[in-house]
Amino acid sequence: MNNRLKVLRAERNWSQADLALRLDVSRQAVNAVETGKHDPSLPLAFRIARLFKLSIEEIFHDGHE
Amino acid sequence: MMAMNKSEGAEQREVSMVGTVLRVLGGSLGTLFCAGATAGLVASMTRKGEFPALGLTITVGFALLAILGSWYVVNTLMQGRNQNEVVGPKVKRSRAMMVLSGVIGGAIGLVLVIGQIQIDRTAPPSALANGPIPMWTAIFLIVVILTLVPWLTWQWHRSVDEHESEAYRDGTVAGIYAYSALSICWWLGWRGGLFVAPDGMAIFFATYAVWSVVWLWRRYR
Numbered sequence: 001m002n003n004r005l006k007v008l009r010a011e012r013n014w015s016q017a018d019l020a021l022r023l024d025v026s027r028q029a030v031n032a033v034e035t036g037k038h039d040p041s042l043p044l045a046f047r048i049a050r051l052f053k054l055s056i057e058e059i060f061h062d063g064h065e
Numbered sequence: 066m067m068a069m070n071k072s073e074g075a076e077q078r079e080v081s082m083v084g085t086v087l088r089v090l091g092g093s094l095g096t097l098f099c100a101g102a103t104a105g106l107v108a109s110m111t112r113k114g115e116f117p118a119l120g121l122t123i124t125v126g127f128a129l130l131a132i133l134g135s136w137y138v139v140n141t142l143m144q145g146r147n148q149n150e151v152v153g154p155k156v157k158r159s160r161a162m163m164v165l166s167g168v169i170g171g172a173i174g175l176v177l178v179i180g181q182i183q184i185d186r187t188a189p190p191s192a193l194a195n196g197p198i199p200m201w202t203a204i205f206l207i208v209v210i211l212t213l214v215p216w217l218t219w220q221w222h223r224s225v226d227e228h229e230s231e232a233y234r235d236g237t238v239a240g241i242y243a244y245s246a247l248s249i250c251w252w253l254g255w256r257g258g259l260f261v262a263p264d265g266m267a268i269f270f271a272t273y274a275v276w277s278v279v280w281l282w283r284r285y286r
Contacts, residue, residue, distance in 0.1 A: 017151070024153030028284055029228035037286065038228045 003060045005034045008052050023047055088141045096134030103127040104178065112186045139164070155224045162221040169213065173206060195266065229284060236280025243275035244268065 009019050016034070020027045023044070032038035033048075040048065040060075049056045106124040110116050152160070180202035181194055188196055225233070248268050254260040 020156070021151055021153050024155045025226035026152070026156050026159075026229060029226045032228045038231065041227050044227060 001036060001039050001060055001062055003033065003036070005030075005048070005059065008054075008059065009034075019051075022051055085141060089138055092134055092138040092141060096131050096138060099127045099131035099134055103131055108182060108186075108189070111182050114186075155226065159221055159224040159226075159229070162217060162224060166214075166217055166221070169209070169217065173209065176202060176206060195264075232280050232283035235283045236276045236278075239279040240272050240276030244272040247271055 005019075009016070014022075016030045017027045020030045023030070025044070029038065033040050033044075045056050045060060049059055052059060103124055106120060106127065110120055110124070177198065180198035181188065181196055183199055183202075184197050188194065222230070248263065251260055251263045251268065255262050
């Protein structure tokens with residue numbers, strides 16, 4: 001699954017550790033989601049969407065559009 | 066300007082990280098040396114059945130140095146982490162559980178060595194030996210493993226994030242497959258006269274190694 005997490009994070013000048021702190025997950029988890037090695041669960045995807053004040057579809061897409 | 070500041074910051078973090086790694090390595094080596102000296106002296110005095118004041122003083126000194134060394138290593142790791150990464154409450158709790166698991170594992174190893182020395186003073190002290198241990202040591206360790214360890218494990222599972230949880234699950238699946246293959250093949254090989262009788266602890270540690278390697282690989286890849 002592709003995502004815009006890295007771009008959204010860079011726009012706010014946040015490091016992976018900053019984002020991890022805001023989501024209360026490990027930095028490795030943020031890195032894994034960002035690089036597509038881990039697809040987040042729906043609860044985590046909603047937390048990410050709420051944090052960036054966007055919808056899930058605006059952050060994550062499966063490449064079929 | 067911003068880029069330069071970021072680069073300087075990254076460089077400082079890198080230097081700080083190198084210093085932390087060197088201090089942790091040095092501290093760990095010193096701690097291991099002191100712990101080894103303590104174990105060696107205790108084993109030697111127990112074997113001879115003599116506990117001279119000078120020997121006891123030196124042993125206590127090495128034991129204190131080992132404790133100080135452990136404290137230094139943990140403290141350096143905590144400081145290094147605080148400087149480089151602030152973590153959320155759940156991540157902090159899961160890491161604390163991991164450290165506590167390590168401490169309990171070390172304590173179990175120490176109790177095993179002491180139990181082994183009580184039964185056989187001539188054998189080299191080892192937490193992984195298959196020799197007999199006193200009944201009450203065995204009962205105490207079984208109770209710890211059946212009560213404290215599951216509680217700690219449950220607390221850890223409640224605090225880890227989903228990425229770590231997934232990595233752990235993958236490690237567990239790899240571990241159970243490794244266990245199935247190794248135990249059956251060793252047992253068949255033994256029945257066919259190829260190998261010595263299966264060793265439960267060897268299979269346990271091999272399973273544990275596969276599980277840990279896959280878990281860490283999935284977590285940090």
